[in-house]
Amino acid sequence: MPSATETPTGAPSQTASPTPGAHLAAMRDRAPLVQCITNFVAMNTAANVLLAAGASPAMLHAAEETREFTPLAQALSINIGTPSPHWAAGMKAAAGAARAAGLPWVLDPVAVGATSYRQALCGDLLALEPAVIRGNASEILALAGAATRGKGADSADPVEAAEAAARALAQRSWAVVAVTGPVDYVTDGTRAWRVSNGDPMMPKVTALGCSLTALVAAFVAVEGADRAEATVAALACFGLAGEIAARGASGPGSFAVALLDALHAMTPEALDLGARVEPS
Numbered sequence: 001m002p003s004a005t006e007t008p009t010g011a012p013s014q015t016a017s018p019t020p021g022a023h024l025a026a027m028r029d030r031a032p033l034v035q036c037i038t039n040f041v042a043m044n045t046a047a048n049v050l051l052a053a054g055a056s057p058a059m060l061h062a063a064e065e066t067r068e069f070t071p072l073a074q075a076l077s078i079n080i081g082t083p084s085p086h087w088a089a090g091m092k093a094a095a096g097a098a099r100a101a102g103l104p105w106v107l108d109p110v111a112v113g114a115t116s117y118r119q120a121l122c123g124d125l126l127a128l129e130p131a132v133i134r135g136n137a138s139e140i141l142a143l144a145g146a147a148t149r150g151k152g153a154d155s156a157d158p159v160e161a162a163e164a165a166a167r168a169l170a171q172r173s174w175a176v177v178a179v180t181g182p183v184d185y186v187t188d189g190t191r192a193w194r195v196s197n198g199d200p201m202m203p204k205v206t207a208l209g210c211s212l213t214a215l216v217a218a219f220v221a222v223e224g225a226d227r228a229e230a231t232v233a234a235l236a237c238f239g240l241a242g243e244i245a246a247r248g249a250s251g252p253g254s255f256a257v258a259l260l261d262a263l264h265a266m267t268p269e270a271l272d273l274g275a276r277v278e279p280s
């Protein structure tokens with residue numbers, strides 16, 4: 001994480017890497033175009049989350065469009081939540097186009113443990129080298145081939161139960177792996193962090209994980225960004241926005257609206273003050 005710079009006396013020193021707030025500022029400067037192939041539940045929420053945070057969403061999923069469009073984007077987010085053959089073809093075509101163009105892309109393996117169709121689709125997508133995989137604990141366990149209690153889109157396993165699977169998955173792929181839940185765990189197979197921002201209201205609103213995956217894509221879209229650190233920053237930003245939103249919300253409905261407002265109002269300074277990130 002540290003990078004070498006010079007002190008005023010000219011002596012080399014180790015300085016911290018960019019803070020979460022610096023990652024947010026860099027993302028907003030770039031305002032990346034993020035192609036999202038997501039599920040029918042999440043499409044509107046994910047697009048609004050990207051806009052509120054300062055990125056530019058484009059929800060395109062047809063394989064027929066990927067050759068022309070995907071290279072124009074700065075990152076791609078693929079969420080398999082409501083798959084069907086036409087959509088699966090679009091996902092594979094877009095991931096292939098992103099890999100060919102050197103664009104980072106992020107995989108959200110929704111309910112991958114539920115059916116062999118989802119497992120086969122994720123296997124094909126993993127071969128196309130996602131830069132980041134973001135899922136809940138049950139999904140990361142299933143993707144890594146470990147036993148899981150989860151069958152649907154919600155996690156039935158604690159984050160800690162998926163940490164070893166996340167490390168193994170990161171080591172055998174090129175991907176940074178993020179396991180989200182009450183305390184998120186992020187690893188690139190060597191380094192690891194815990195992010196303890198967030199609010200218990202977040203899993204009461206559908207598609208917030210899916211939208212977070214798209215936000216991770218926006219943060220890793222910044223040229224030269226460390227993928228793992230950018231992922232940590234995106235998780236801290238989203239979790240802190242959830243904390244701020246929960247203060248004024250009276251339930252999941254008003255919380256969902258307040259979350260967009262909090263993301264829009266988030267400053268790099270506020271993020272640096274509120275981020276709770278620990279190396280693990």
Ligand SMILES: Nc1ncnc2c1ncn2[C@@H]1O[C@H](COP(=O)(O)OP(=O)(O)OP(=O)(O)O)[C@@H](O)[C@H]1O
Nearest residue numbers: 136180181182198199200202203206207208209210
């Ligand atoms: N109990 C909790 N307390 C605090 N934050 C939480 C809690 N559960 C989830 N979160 C936060 O909610 C966000 C979404 O993560 P979550 O693990 O719920 O994704 P998910 O299960 O994929 O959601 P979905 O599939 O509904 O989109 C993350 O920022 C995570 O840190």
Ligand SMILES: Cc1ncsc1CCO
Nearest residue numbers: 039041081082110153207
């Ligand atoms: C509820 C649900 N079902 C398929 S995708 C999705 C959104 C949360 O993952």
Ligand SMILES: [Mg+2]
Nearest residue numbers: 110153209210
């Ligand atoms: Mg999910």
